Amino acid sequence: MLQSINQNWFSNIRGDVLSGLVVALALIPEAIAFSIIAGVDPRVGLYASFCIAVVIAFVGGRPGMISAATGAMALLMVTLVREHGLQYLLAATLLCGLLQIGAGYLRLGSLMRFVSRSVVTGFVNALAILIFMAQLPELTDVTWHVYAMTAAGLGIIYLFPYVPKLGKVLPSPLVCILSMTAVAMYFGLDIRTVADMGDLPDTLPVFLWPEVPLTFETLAIIFPYSAALAVVGLLESLMTATIVDDLTDTGSDKNRECKGQGVSNIVSGLFGGMAGCAMIGQSVINVKSGGRTRLSTLIAGVVLLLMVVFLSDWVGQIPMAALVAVMIMVSIGTFSWDSLRNLKRYPLSTNIVMVVTVVVVVFTHNLAYGVLAGVLLAAMFFANKVGHYLHIGSELDAACNQRTYRVVGQVFFSSSDKFTGAFDFKEALGKVTIDLSRAHFWDITAVAALDKVVIKFRREGTEVEVLGLNEASATIVDRFGVHDKPEAIDKLMSH
Amino acid sequence: MTHVMACIDGSPQAAAVCDCSAWASKRLDAPLTLLHVLDRQQYPVSGDLSGIIGLGSREFLLQELATLDEKRAKLALEEGRMMLDSARQRAISAGVAQPECRQRHGDLVESLRDLQDETRLLVIGRQGEDSGDAIQHIGSQLENVIRTMQRPILVAPADFSAPQSVMLAFDGSATSRKGVEMLAGSPLFKGMPIHLVMVAADTADNQAQLENARGVLTAAGFNVEIAIRAGEVEPTLHAYQAEHGIDLLVMGAYGHSRIRQFFVGSTTTNMIRTTSTPLLLLR
Numbered sequence: 054m055l056q057s058i059n060q061n062w063f064s065n066i067r068g069d070v071l072s073g074l075v076v077a078l079a080l081i082p083e084a085i086a087f088s089i090i091a092g093v094d095p096r097v098g099l100y101a102s103f104c105i106a107v108v109i110a111f112v113g114g115r116p117g118m119i120s121a122a123t124g125a126m127a128l129l130m131v132t133l134v135r136e137h138g139l140q141y142l143l144a145a146t147l148l149c150g151l152l153q154i155g156a157g158y159l160r161l162g163s164l165m166r167f168v169s170r171s172v173v174t175g176f177v178n179a180l181a182i183l184i185f186m187a188q189l190p191e192l193t194d195v196t197w198h199v200y201a202m203t204a205a206g207l208g209i210i211y212l213f214p215y216v217p218k219l220g221k222v223l224p225s226p227l228v229c230i231l232s233m234t235a236v237a238m239y240f241g242l243d244i245r246t247v248a249d250m251g252d253l254p255d256t257l258p259v260f261l262w263p264e265v266p267l268t269f270e271t272l273a274i275i276f277p278y279s280a281a282l283a284v285v286g287l288l289e290s291l292m293t294a295t296i297v298d299d300l301t302d303t304g305s306d307k308n309r310e311c312k313g314q315g316v317s318n319i320v321s322g323l324f325g326g327m328a329g330c331a332m333i334g335q336s337v338i339n340v341k342s343g344g345r346t347r348l349s350t351l352i353a354g355v356v357l358l359l360m361v362v363f364l365s366d367w368v369g370q371i372p373m374a375a376l377v378a379v380m381i382m383v384s385i386g387t388f389s390w391d392s393l394r395n396l397k398r399y400p401l402s403t404n405i406v407m408v409v410t411v412v413v414v415v416f417t418h419n420l421a422y423g424v425l426a427g428v429l430l431a432a433m434f435f436a437n438k439v440g441h442y443l444h445i446g447s448e449l450d451a452a453c454n455q456r457t458y459r460v461v462g463q464v465f466f467s468s469s470d471k472f473t474g475a476f477d478f479k480e481a482l483g484k485v486t487i488d489l490s491r492a493h494f495w496d497i498t499a500v501a502a503l504d505k506v507v508i509k510f511r512r513e514g515t516e517v518e519v520l521g522l523n524e525a526s527a528t529i530v531d532r533f534g535v536h537d538k539p540e541a542i543d544k545l546m547s548h
Numbered sequence: 549m550t551h552v553m554a555c556i557d558g559s560p561q562a563a564a565v566c567d568c569s570a571w572a573s574k575r576l577d578a579p580l581t582l583l584h585v586l587d588r589q590q591y592p593v594s595g596d597l598s599g600i601i602g603l604g605s606r607e608f609l610l611q612e613l614a615t616l617d618e619k620r621a622k623l624a625l626e627e628g629r630m631m632l633d634s635a636r637q638r639a640i641s642a643g644v645a646q647p648e649c650r651q652r653h654g655d656l657v658e659s660l661r662d663l664q665d666e667t668r669l670l671v672i673g674r675q676g677e678d679s680g681d682a683i684q685h686i687g688s689q690l691e692n693v694i695r696t697m698q699r700p701i702l703v704a705p706a707d708f709s710a711p712q713s714v715m716l717a718f719d720g721s722a723t724s725r726k727g728v729e730m731l732a733g734s735p736l737f738k739g740m741p742i743h744l745v746m747v748a749a750d751t752a753d754n755q756a757q758l759e760n761a762r763g764v765l766t767a768a769g770f771n772v773e774i775a776i777r778a779g780e781v782e783p784t785l786h787a788y789q790a791e792h793g794i795d796l797l798v799m800g801a802y803g804h805s806r807i808r809q810f811f812v813g814s815t816t817t818n819m820i821r822t823t824s825t826p827l828l829l830l831r
Binding site: 075076079211213221222224227338340341343390 | 597599600601603604605609610
């Protein structure tokens with residue numbers, strides 16, 4: 054117990070403190086930018102990022118992962134905020150947290166195994182595209198100053214790390230924001246700043262219950278949003294957890310992470326913050342900067358709030374162009390460029406799943422729909438592929454005027470037509486033997502197909518004998534007890 | 549439940565652990581396994597603080613971290629092999645027929661727990677390789693190991709020489725009565741004089757308990773001395789030990805919870821810290 058606390062918190066203090074600082078600096082522009090996407094004051098996103106980061110540091114299942122206000126979640130809230138206002142958003146955040154805790158207790162985290170790799174890639178790419186698209190309003194109908202500053206900002210971000218010595222110790226997004234703010238203030242440029250986008254925090258967050266009527270109508274309004282938030286939040290968090298697992302070569306507790314996301318969203322909602330989840334980009338930055346334990350997440354949250362509360366006058370001066378530059382970096386870093394290169398290498402079905410996931414998300418602005426479409430499509434392609442594993446051979450015994458069909462492979466909804474089509478009903482025979490002892494009947498469709506074949510033969514006046522049906526149809530039963538008895542699966546596959 | 553498991557690392561204690569386990573393995577006539585655990589948590593993490601992610605950052609970072617880990621792991625694997633090899637040579641020259649070497653990845657405590665079923669006796673040094681030179685210091689993982697293992701643990705001192713006499717710290721508790729039975733049944737101390745020492749008031753009840761324990765050991769063929777001393781547990785035991793030139797101490801370990809230990813302190817920890825002879829801890 055003591056040792057695991059030590060391991061989870063204090064095994065890498067130097068790396069965690071430094072990376073926590075780097076992440077806190079990067080979280081500020083993101084939290085502001087995502088609040089603006091959702092249509093609320095920057096304060097809401099900043100409080101959310103603080104609450105979520107601090108709470109998840111204690112209750113999360115993946116040490117070293119960064120959670121805060123995110124773009125994926127912000128995009129889902131836009132209409133709720135526009136039509137019903139901030140208080141309903143806070144209520145929806147609370148409900149979203151409850152749903153996520155429920156999902157944790159129901160162990161829905163294990164459902165992630167149905168989300169294939171191409172869907173994950175599609176999700177990540179779609180997220181990057183959405184973050185990028187959300188920056189476009191800041192870049193339309195503006196003076197040339199904004200374009201120049203955004204370009205200069207991107208230049209600083211990507212080139213500053215090459216400056217000897219300083220480049221490796223100062224986070225370049227911070228350098229970008231500081232220098233762009235200095236330029237804007239020095240020349241007194243009339244461009245949009247963070248202060249123009251709404252209130253910044255001037256105090257620590259305080260506890261407040263959302264001011265919404267506790268009625269069924271309220272529930273009916275917020276439930277669809279909460280459900281979508283809960284699903285997208287868990288999806289992104291679990292995907293990010295997997296990415297951090299891979300990067301650090303350590304394990305995480307996915308169900309604990311679900312519950313942790315729920316708890317942190319509830320706390321966020323009660324302290325005037327919006328819903329959030331794990332952040333792919335920030336988590337990668339954290340690992341890259343040397344963060345490994347829960348301490349890095351905690352430091353990121355605390356430093357974020359301290360900086361914003363005590364420097365709010367200065368934060369208000371940051372030109373939006375500098376934030377846009379940082380967010381463009383985040384979207385570029387989030388996008389999986391490997392996936393473009395892999396398009397040539399991977400099979401078409403995999404590519405279709407990835408592209409459909411991206412397209413559905415970009416059109417609906419809802420990552421949940423994209424993942425649903427991707428998962429369904431992937432399942433269909435899989436069923437189609439497995440359906441090919443069916444071979445039906447036959448031999449004629451001319452002396453007795455009878456034919457034996459041997460069925461080998463998988464018979465289920467997707468291959469039942471192929472199964473039916475393999476029998477020659479036109480052939481005039483006295484007797485047909487169908488040997489199923491090396492086939493697997495997976496569902497009712499398969500049984501129905503067999504019935505059809507038998508009836509057709511009988512109508513032609515052919516006697517039908519079916520061999521090995523019991524073994525073949527053993528797979529129809531929903532539970533084989535495979536989990537309790539490893540030999541059950543051997544028995545099932547051996548015949 | 550058959551092997552003598554010796555924890556070998558790069559610390560100065562490794563040689564003593566090796567000698568100590570070779571001795572125990574011969575006494576018990578049990579096969580000796582030399583174990584080295586590669587714990588990646590001990591590797592330092594270096595970070596790039598530029599705070600940016602660019603084209604293919606994630607893929608690149610994974611490559612980079614994997615390459616770094618690969619290099620370190622290869623090196624550590626090689627170093628571990630060398631430690632085990634020299635420990636093996638040492639054990640063979642000490643007369644152990646076929647010491648077995650094992651290397652495992654993971655956390656020390658977890659690895660030992662996984663191997664618990666095949667462990668009869670665990671031999672471990674007082675300090676690990678990260679502990680530095682402080683004489684009175686006990687290794688950071690030792691207490692966790694002792695609390696986790698359900699097997700006897702022999703804590704090796706800095707220098708080991710084969711013990712000639714044994715002292716059992718007896719307190720009349722169920723644990724120490726069980727300890728007496730374990731000693732009686734084990735070939736580890738066959739033929740050595742055993743001192744049963746109780747640090748308590750000299751009452752008839754305590755005398756009876758000691759006599760009782762002596763009976764068990766005498767029946768098993770041991771030459772037993774008994775003594776009751778009053779005073780603080782630790783100094784009294786040390787004084788008795790010095791007086792009679794005893795070179796191995798047997799005691800029950802961590803009878804109390806961590807919470808009590810936090811407030812009251814632990815006799816076991818203090819004994820491990822202050823003793824200069826091998827210490828056999830019974831769970």
